[in-house]
Amino acid sequence: MARWFETHLPKMVLAPSFIAVLIFVYGFIGWTAWVSLTRSRLLPKYEIEGFIQYDRLFDSPRWDTALNNLFIFGGLYIGISMVLGLILAILLDQNIRTEGAIRTVYLYPMALSMIVTGTAWKWILNPGLGIEAMVQGWGFPNFSFDWLVNPDMAIYAIVLAAIWQSSGFVMALFLAGLRSVDTEIIRAAQVDGIPTWRVYTAIIIPSMAPIFLSAFIVLAHLAIKSFDLVIALTGGGPGYATDLPATYMYAMAFSRGDIGQAASSAMIMMLVVFAIIVPYLYSELRAKND
Amino acid sequence: MTDLTAAPRRPDVAGVRRRSSAGKIALRWGLYAILLVFALYYLMPLFVMLTTSLKSLEEIRTGDLIALPREITFDAWRTAWSEACTGIQCEGVRPYFWNSVLIAVPGVIISTLLGAVNGYVVAQWQFRGANVIFALMLFGCFIPFQVVLLPMARLLGLMGIAGTIPGLIFVHVIYGIGFTTLFFRNYYVTIPSELTKAAKVDGAGFLRIFWAIFLPLSLPIVVVSVIWQFTQIWNDFLFGVSFSQAGTQPVTVALNNIVNSTTGVKAYNVDMAAAIIAALPTLLVYVVAGKYFIRGLTAGSVKG
Amino acid sequence: EPQAEVLHWWTSGGEAKAVAVLQEEFAEQGGTWTDMPVAGGGGDAAMTALRARVLSGNAPTAVQLKGPAIQEWYEEGVLADISNVAEEENWSEVLPASIANHMKCDGTWCAAPVNVHRVDWIWANADVLEQNGIEMPSTWDEFNAAAEKLQEAGVIPLAHGGQAWQDATVFETVVLGLGGPDFYQSALVDLDQEALTSDTMKAVFDQMRTLRGYVDDNFSGRDWNLATAMVMNGEAAFQIMGDWAKGEFLAAGKEPGEDFLCASTPGDGFLYNVDSFAMFDVDGEDKRAGQELLAELIVGQNFQKVFNLNKGSIPARTDVSLEEFDSCAHTSSEDMQASSENGSLLPSYAHGMALRGAQAGAITDVVTAHFNSDMSSDEAVQMLADAVANSM
Amino acid sequence: MAPILDIRNLYKNYGTTEVLKDINVSIESGEFLVLVGPSGCGKSTLLNCIAGLEPISGGTLAIAGEDMTDVSPKDRDIAMVFQSYALYPTMSVAKNITFGMKVRGVDSATQERKLAEVARQLQIEPLLNRRPGQLSGGQRQRVAMGRALVRDPKLFLFDEPLSNLDAKLRVEMRTEIKALHQNLGASMVYVTHDQIEAMTLATKIVVMKGGVIQQIGSPSEIYNRPANLFVADFMGSPAMNLIPARAQGNGSGTRIEIAREGGEPIVLTDARARDLPEDVIVGLRPEDIAEPGFRHGEAVQEASCKIDIVEPAGADTYVMTHLGGKPVTARLHSETEAAPGATHTFAFDLSKVSYFEPESGRRLN
Amino acid sequence: MAPILDIRNLYKNYGTTEVLKDINVSIESGEFLVLVGPSGCGKSTLLNCIAGLEPISGGTLAIAGEDMTDVSPKDRDIAMVFQSYALYPTMSVAKNITFGMKVRGVDSATQERKLAEVARQLQIEPLLNRRPGQLSGGQRQRVAMGRALVRDPKLFLFDEPLSNLDAKLRVEMRTEIKALHQNLGASMVYVTHDQIEAMTLATKIVVMKGGVIQQIGSPSEIYNRPANLFVADFMGSPAMNLIPARAQGNGSGTRIEIAREGGEPIVLTDARARDLPEDVIVGLRPEDIAEPGFRHGEAVQEASCKIDIVEPAGADTYVMTHLGGKPVTARLHSETEAAPGATHTFAFDLSKVSYFEPESGRRLN
């Protein structure tokens, strides 16, 4: 008995978390899937009506915009954050004297919630109040920086603020990665006559694949949760030019009382996430088993 | 056994610096210039918030939003902390601040502990299916929170903890264990399994090994997990607004109430002061523990 | 002992003070008031919280709700019946009929009105108009002419904040102004497809496009009160906004009639936006007693007066003395009386008085998309019809 | 008395891969069993099975006569020392050593006494308050030994305890372990892939390859009479010379003919008549190919070869030549002059020669 | 011709800690210099200084007559092999070897040719398309060598290239490196802390301790005439026996008296007259204490001692006893019967004896 207990203890310890995740993640996904097949309005209803909500969803031009924005935003945000984070990490890796302070400055935005900084960004990016006005005030009257109010560019303003928030964190990840590369490899490359930039591009960066994946997972997670940022910065505007699936879903569920529609958009959104994350998880766990 | 808590040694990628030529010095200055430009980029919003919070309302209405204050006043800070109205109460963000503390501290502790135990099991006590369980838990990190609001509300009601602080802690723990488990698991897989074996031979059981051997080793990754979870929980608005009731609302809800008043005159200086106050704990955590954060990331959480 | 937990989004400034009056009265009657303010997104956050609270079986006693949303919640079976208070206090007598209808669910009373906001206001900077020799416009053509003149003079004709609800606010006043009350009724209340695709509607969108030209370039995302400030300090001449904007002028020490002018937007009719509290089904004598007391106080003379003085709106009761109110409020009250009689007292769609959320939202999507792009009016009309159909 | 360790027909699979196949070993009390074999041959796995850290897939395993199948590691009365020492990094040396006792509820007076005893024995008294991170490799190794010693177990298990040490320290610690074994009279199972360690420490050696036991025997048996080519090549440093040759029985003796690069074949005559196939592999240890004059007896025969490489190693000089197409190492005295390229006369001592069948690798004599 | 490497009065500090002190070494073309010394003595640092990976703090360093102070590693015409091999993990073996050439703009035909040449030489042709992660330790070692070989440099630098290999492989690779050196005639600087490696590979050995050179000399000089106690103890495995004794000059010879546990002191007579202080340390290698009858000459004297430990090591048997309060190791033939506890007669060969001053450790003869 005691021995049985001992051998099964690890499973029992893992069980509560696992059960919780089963219910609160997968159970809820199932619930959402169910509701997405109903005509739920203000509150969920449970009579299945088929795929009407999905039909409505794909008839909605606003949803098209939202989905489109997800790819633009997600791609640019993740891509640029990684590149910028990597560059900053490499620059910081050059024996910078004030590294600690600079690192903290780069990292702190991660600590702030977007509800807080959204307003500040809104001012900074506002052509009448912020950078544009400032630069014009310096005597460049033709300077224009109107991303925030330009429906075609507003999504990039969001990307800019989102990158501001998390590129420092990515920098920290990459810095940690650079520091964990074997010193001898770098020395070997020096003796081999490889110039510094090639050392980075050909040797160090390719060997940091696991860190790219970690950064990706964190950024993907943040991209999905970039809801606050959009709400704080543009509220989805101008028009609904900066709508994302998360804000669409939220609007449907909570301000419009159209829960069925919200559920169907949530399902599509999760499908997208699933399609991106699962291959990652698969490769990650496969590698560990070898 | 290597000393797991040791700081990483810096590889000197830039190579040996020899007697600097003019070009080298220019390069160096260029490097610092770039770093400075980015520092400005990162500091700009904080600068705007800070200066605004130190201006009088009069100056804000008449002056430039992103100019330096002509006259510094801390009135806005006092108002934000203890006088600003959030509804009919005019107690500032203070009471909400303590609610947030009451939610975040246990939330962080519990989710970190659970993550540690889970990571320990997945990394060191592999059993059939453990990896699948881990993958399923990890995927939980990616569920958009808007999706879970309604069913969660229903379950919290059934469990009788709707609108309470324990309820909020519960929610944060549930959606935090995915990440904390990932952190600890990735850290613990780098610890040689021989340590577990030695302790088993020494007669220690599952919990004893965790408690006496793994937990004391975990400082770097605990820092990572705590920073991450604290930031997530402290800054959360959605759960805070949905699963609280009067008296249990966290500071983000109060901040939102101050910042998002629908009608009436906006006191931007108070808004910004409140925003900074609400962000202070997380800022402090990053500034104080940031160094260990990088170290902890190096120590394993990122090493694939 | 009566108890009430009140979910609302009046979190600051005058309105918070006004609610505090209610709380005091409530306390004087021996009640305990628990305040649950949730601001943000024009009540979106509050609605999120409400839904979570209702689903968890822990609904607040009273919730700031308005328009058809009240009936929607009623249909979910979660509202309480306060008919006995209403009958005792004789609400049907003191409230205008169209407003009273919003407070009833299937013939029973389920909500208590707080105020009447007029949405179709146009605000102007008196000095700017004088300097440019412009009268308050009474038709849209006049408005356009005035705007051209102002633009030439280097003044921004229309102060506007590019948020969807502000776009919708302007839109509905144009619908009312160009189409008249009947057209408004069929287009934005009955959602009549014919009206939605009519030439009148195209003209409305044409006018919206024209208005877009009168707005400065930085309007996007601007809060309405910043737009108001532009009018106040003479940067801009006009703003189309509900009467809550008046509070902003008054708070800055401006005098109506002298520093700033108020007038209804060009055309007939009156678009109202009534704030009200819906009562939710709760357990316990205390809470039910609290609900009834609250309902009684909300519609009571004193609160109606004090609250509306603070908020810029007019009382929902018609029998409150307007002595202390300003001239704009008087205009508002008189217009309401008149339009109530000739049937042009209409619910504001932009503020959730006319339609369910899904439909109102669908219309707003089109309006804001049109306003923020170079979409043609024909396209817009088509989209509008599709969106409305899709939202059913 | 029952053997202290008795393994019968033990199998161990990880999933579908068989890692240990039909292992049969038993050791008596006081014996020092050394497991050797190349990396990945299953040594650690076998040790883990003995310790109860891995369940076995088939067969039986008994310690001191008791079946251990369902007994957990802590109840097997064993102690184990790991290659990486596996010291608890956050505990002081003293706590590392007493942790096991504390877990088992030994009272603290006894803990103190045993700690003091072991610390004295291993000369680690000054280190007791340090953390493992502050110790040198050799010191860590001693602490790991201390942790095992305080248990006073029936059986000690060592998994390559010296392989993380540098050459010098390895030799020292080897001697200490040997002394410990002699003083305690304890039973030990010791894994290594260093054949010198195996030779010097063991009373019994098990040579493994691919999860299968190749030979079990005393060090001298293994060294002098390897059971097959694998064992012959694996044990001994430098390795045994394995020279392809042609054998021919001629009445009383055997004629061995070995091809020599750029010259006549060398012909050696084994004085004993042996029943050998024509193609054989002749196994000769480097020390059995020496300079003439030092070895005597009928089995010693001379031949001269060209020297390829000279490796003076202090006490001895190793000289490499080519015979039968293979490099062949001879051990000469350090005083002997030898230069690469020169031709030198070697004495082949056939008294300890081994013969192997080329295909199966089986020993023939 | 200028020496290939010439180091004069080299100092190296990290901050305020002096890691290398007044290093003077020079090697001629074709020499094989081995740096030995305990861990942390500054071997790697010196190698890094030679490679230009660390700036020097004082003195001069010239390669092939040219001052190297301001020359970057890639322009020093050196190649280096690291302890961890430092292969580029994401590149195939072929790319690892050719990457340096590619960067230097060597045309691809030449690259191909050199790659093929080196691959053949090191027998790594079948591995060219694999990643380092898919190679065994010995294979990685070979690839690292290959990367150095294609450079065809003036000077090869090796930093403990074999210490990550297991014992058997280490011996094999050692021989290969030796062969390589002989075939290429290249100049090499080689760091190790394995004295056998040092002895077998070097043409010249530098023994270091704490950043200071203790002795420079040929392997046999270092082995037979260690300059001080440190070198005596450090070089050789098992280590030289260093036995405290009392010396007395008596006319033509010297009388050496060594305390023996539980018995009369042993008295040995060194036939040469030496000018020794009374207290000396007598240094005798294990192979100079053997069984009687094998060593001849006037310097050989016999005495019997009690055996503590017997370590059969295959080719030889090491036997430990106690003399002058110190453990003393003797090397016996593997055939010799010896058992712990028994008393055995040993022959002490004083022909290669060393004497040291106990305090300073300085060699006296």
Ligand SMILES: Nc1ncnc2c1ncn2[C@@H]1O[C@H](COP(=O)(O)OP(=O)(O)OP(=O)(O)O)[C@@H](O)[C@H]1O
């Ligand atoms: N957990 C496991 N799952 C699957 N295979 C394993 C596992 N552990 C070990 N193996 C395999 O079992 C075989 C034997 O491994 P083991 O560790 O016993 O070798 P070893 O002889 O100790 O080698 P080394 O000298 O390198 O320590 C190896 O091929 C290894 O890959």
Ligand SMILES: Nc1ncnc2c1ncn2[C@@H]1O[C@H](COP(=O)(O)OP(=O)(O)OP(=O)(O)O)[C@@H](O)[C@H]1O
């Ligand atoms: N970057 C550095 N900063 C400060 N001290 C250092 C640095 N690198 C090495 N040292 C110190 O210099 C001394 C010599 O180190 P080095 O690596 O040269 O020793 P080593 O002889 O190669 O040792 P090992 O055999 O362990 O490789 C050591 O005491 C080490 O602590």
Ligand SMILES: [Mg+2]
């Ligand atoms: Mg092993």
Ligand SMILES: [Mg+2]
């Ligand atoms: Mg070194």
